[in-house]
Amino acid sequence: MNVSDLTSGELRRQLKKTGIFLQTGSFVTHLHTSIPSVADGIELLYQDYPLADSHGFVDFHVRLTTPLNIRRWFKPQVFFQSDGNSPFTPLPLDQAFPMFEWGLNWCVSSHANSYLIIHAAVIEKNGYAAIMPAPPGSGKSTLCAALINRGWRLLSDELTLVRVIDGKIVPLPRPVSLKNQSIDIIRQYAPGAVFSRKVSDTVKGTVAHMKPPSGSVAQASEIAQPGWIIFPKYQAGANAHLERQPKARAFMRLADNCFNYSLLGLKGFETVANMIDQAMSYDFTYSILDEAVEIFDALAPPLST
Amino acid sequence: MNMRWRALPELNLHARAWDDEFVVYNSLSGDTHLLGSAAAQILLMLQQAPSDAIALAESLAPRLQLESELDEELAEQITHLLSDLHTLALIEPIRL
Amino acid sequence: MSPSTLVLRAFREPDSLVSLGLAEWDLLLRQVRHANLLARLYTVLEERSLLQQVPSQPLEHLNWAYVVLDKHAQAVRWEVMQIRKALADVDIPIILLKGAAYALAKLPHARGRIFSDIDILVPKNRLNEVEAALMLNGWAVMDLDAYDQHYYRTWMHELPPMQHHKRMTVIDVHHAIMPQTAHVRPDSEKLCAAASELPEYPGLKVLNPTDMVLHSAAHLLHDSELDHGLRDLVDIDSLLRQFCSLPNFWPNLVERAKEIELTRTLFYALRYAVYVLGTPVPAEAINAARIGRPSRFTLFIMDPLFHRALMPDHPSCSDWLTGIARWLLYIRANWLRMPPLLLARHLFHKAFISPRHK
Numbered sequence: 227m228n229v230s231d232l233t234s235g236e237l238r239r240q241l242k243k244t245g246i247f248l249q250t251g252s253f254v255t256h257l258h259t260s261i262p263s264v265a266d267g268i269e270l271l272y273q274d275y276p277l278a279d280s281h282g283f284v285d286f287h288v289r290l291t292t293p294l295n296i297r298r299w300f301k302p303q304v305f306f307q308s309d310g311n312s313p314f315t316p317l318p319l320d321q322a323f324p325m326f327e328w329g330l331n332w333c334v335s336s337h338a339n340s341y342l343i344i345h346a347a348v349i350e351k352n353g354y355a356a357i358m359p360a361p362p363g364s365g366k367s368t369l370c371a372a373l374i375n376r377g378w379r380l381l382s383d384e385l386t387l388v389r390v391i392d393g394k395i396v397p398l399p400r401p402v403s404l405k406n407q408s409i410d411i412i413r414q415y416a417p418g419a420v421f422s423r424k425v426s427d428t429v430k431g432t433v434a435h436m437k438p439p440s441g442s443v444a445q446a447s448e449i450a451q452p453g454w455i456i457f458p459k460y461q462a463g464a465n466a467h468l469e470r471q472p473k474a475r476a477f478m479r480l481a482d483n484c485f486n487y488s489l490l491g492l493k494g495f496e497t498v499a500n501m502i503d504q505a506m507s508y509d510f511t512y513s514i515l516d517e518a519v520e521i522f523d524a525l526a527p528p529l530s531t
Numbered sequence: 532m533n534m535r536w537r538a539l540p541e542l543n544l545h546a547r548a549w550d551d552e553f554v555v556y557n558s559l560s561g562d563t564h565l566l567g568s569a570a571a572q573i574l575l576m577l578q579q580a581p582s583d584a585i586a587l588a589e590s591l592a593p594r595l596q597l598e599s600e601l602d603e604e605l606a607e608q609i610t611h612l613l614s615d616l617h618t619l620a621l622i623e624p625i626r627l
Numbered sequence: 628m629s630p631s632t633l634v635l636r637a638f639r640e641p642d643s644l645v646s647l648g649l650a651e652w653d654l655l656l657r658q659v660r661h662a663n664l665l666a667r668l669y670t671v672l673e674e675r676s677l678l679q680q681v682p683s684q685p686l687e688h689l690n691w692a693y694v695v696l697d698k699h700a701q702a703v704r705w706e707v708m709q710i711r712k713a714l715a716d717v718d719i720p721i722i723l724l725k726g727a728a729y730a731l732a733k734l735p736h737a738r739g740r741i742f743s744d745i746d747i748l749v750p751k752n753r754l755n756e757v758e759a760a761l762m763l764n765g766w767a768v769m770d771l772d773a774y775d776q777h778y779y780r781t782w783m784h785e786l787p788p789m790q791h792h793k794r795m796t797v798i799d800v801h802h803a804i805m806p807q808t809a810h811v812r813p814d815s816e817k818l819c820a821a822a823s824e825l826p827e828y829p830g831l832k833v834l835n836p837t838d839m840v841l842h843s844a845a846h847l848l849h850d851s852e853l854d855h856g857l858r859d860l861v862d863i864d865s866l867l868r869q870f871c872s873l874p875n876f877w878p879n880l881v882e883r884a885k886e887i888e889l890t891r892t893l894f895y896a897l898r899y900a901v902y903v904l905g906t907p908v909p910a911e912a913i914n915a916a917r918i919g920r921p922s923r924f925t926l927f928i929m930d931p932l933f934h935r936a937l938m939p940d941h942p943s944c945s946d947w948l949t950g951i952a953r954w955l956l957y958i959r960a961n962w963l964r965m966p967p968l969l970l971a972r973h974l975f976h977k978a979f980i981s982p983r984h985k
Binding site: 472473474475477478481487488491492495496499502503 | 545547548549550552553554556558561563565
Binding site for chain 3: 559
């Protein structure tokens with residue numbers, strides 16, 4: 227059963243009363259909230275996602291609530307709770323849906339230690355994954371959103387999960403977060419794409435979320451191999467080009483972009499080392515999306531060593 | 532003053548190398564380091580036996596194919612390198 | 628509260644966990660996580676070879692906790708080595724306390740015990756040198772307002788917590804195990820004199836077995852923060868099980884409690900360990916410990932307070948009394964440490980003048 231099998235009214239009723247049990251990638255999240263904008267976001271962007279058994283095991287228990295004091299009405303706020311813990315200070319109520327998305331990312335990145343978790347977008351073609359680590363402002367989300375609308379499969383736009391036991395990339399496809407100008411750029415680039423409404427004045431600027439392609443959600447259990455590690459950088463006016471990176475340097479940059487590299491100790495070291503061995507590492511500069519797509523499509527599969 | 536150095540006792544390193552550069556994981560501290568080949572060689576030598584900057588320069592010079600007059604300069608560079616390795620908690624001076 | 632609450636069952640009868648359904652595992656892990664005992668649950672199941680019988684989804688969460696446990700052990704060892712190096716020139720016996728002690732003494736229950744600060748005990752008259760040596764090596768007193776600094780230095784039994792600027796780790800330096808203003812003050816010199824060497828780590832010591840138990844008990848019952856109540860009780864249970872086979876352990880424990888004036892503490896510790904976790908304490912020891920028993924009326928009040936306050940701070944473990952119970956115990960714990968007038972002033976300050984983010 228998917229979210230789309232519920233009527234709008236039924237979805238909202240369940241979110242409010244018992245919560246819903248959402249399957250995203252390999253995680254089950256129990257989401258409980260009466261906030262309308264969160265229900266809107268779920269209804270619009272999570273249609274293709276399976277609903278899990280309500281009597282089973284849940285990975286993350288998430289509640290989004292409004293306070294019981296005056297802040298319920300005056301400059302209203304929203305709280306994010308994960309099993310009773312509030313890891314964040316409250317945000318304006320208007321930002322409730324983005325808060326759900328950021329909060330769920332936090333749940334995964336601070337707990338799921340059977341994976342090396344890289345702050346990177348990751349997409350797949352022909353069984354090989356292109357991993358794009360990037361500090362904020364590098365344009366990775368824009369690039370990711372463009373590529374998945376040109377034939378690449380979305381594995382994740384924020385959290386690359388590398389399974390420690392075998393080095394495979396495990397998908398966690400979720401709505402793609404875009405900000406500021408990127409929203410309109412991708413709207414133009416992919417006219418059929420579905421977007422949540424824009425939310426302004428967040429700490430990241432104006433944000434919106436894009437519904438992931440149905441195919442990516444349907445294939446959430448298909449793992450991939452590391453193929454390429456590509457450090458993107460948007461640069462106005464630049465021609466799209468790739469530049470090979472020395473492996474040891476790429477190692478340090480990749481490790482630096484991980485949430486739990488240190489926590490994993492020796493296993494973290496070995497997982498990164500194996501990825502660097504297997505995949506080819508590049509710096510990538512671009513300004514025009516079509517050029518970027520061309521370059522990505524021309525990427526040769528890594529040679530087996 | 533030519534200080535003698537040794538690798539930390541019980542130092543347990545894991546290393547991988549690509550093109551002359553090394554990444555090294557220190558199991559004691561949990562830290563990861565990027566080392567050039569000179570630093571990596573020196574670390575390896577100190578793990579085998581304690582030494583000092585001058586002796587290390589003499590061992591390394593032939594491998595780097597340097598003229599003998601440059602030994603002093605090399606020794607100085609090695610002194611800096613040893614200080615860096617100390618800061619990274621990979622080696623320690625031998626107290627007499 | 629009754630011992631049938633899942634989290635208590637996990638530590639009283641771990642073997643019974645294999646019959647749990649998925650929804651029960653879900654609830655159990657949430658309770659255990661709130662008690663900061665998830666890693667400990669992993670080790671308990673591992674020791675009994677029960678991990679393979681845990682269903683794959685909860686097992687995944689336990690494996691996540693294992694990663695933390697493993698890293699934590701490495702971090703503690705490394706941190707203690709750095710502390711020893713920093714204090715090498717001060718030339719005093721350094722006694723490790725609590726988690727760091729259990730870890731370096733390689734006690735079985737140290738595995739899975741996650742904690743954030745390293746606690747050490749040093750002679751009071753060398754405190755300044757210790758602070759100076761730590762500062763020289765990168766530690767600095769954490770950002771506290773003047774009142775809290777004063778509180779730590781003057782009234783409590785420790786330097787204010789110091790944080791290392793690079794590793795961000797925190798060290799608590801104590802000169803006694805109970806604060807200066809406390810109702811009972813065990814003699815630190817006696818504790819130091821009886822401390823055990825750690826052969827693998829020259830210069831470092833730990834409290835001897837009976838003192839370790841008594842310190843753990845004092846920590847449970849006298850410290851102001853009660854969030855770790857169940858975790859501390861699990862410590863006491865583990866220590867007792869570990870040491871009970873030592874010759875004359877139980878009589879020595881009671882004698883020592885008398886000697887350093889912690890009989891009331893020992894009474895409560897044994898009482899709650901037996902009731903909550905089923906610790907096997909011989910009848911003779913329970914009887915001997917009755918010398919520390921409070922009045923029947925006090926016990927009547929204390930029992931339900933403790934039972935509720937020991938439960939993890941999780942919605943499924945609470946009833947309407949729980950918040951009040953914790954608050955009353957906080958007052959009680961602080962009362963033991965500070966005379967009433969000082970206490971009122973301290974709590975007022977804590978409630979209204981120190982808006983520290985917890």
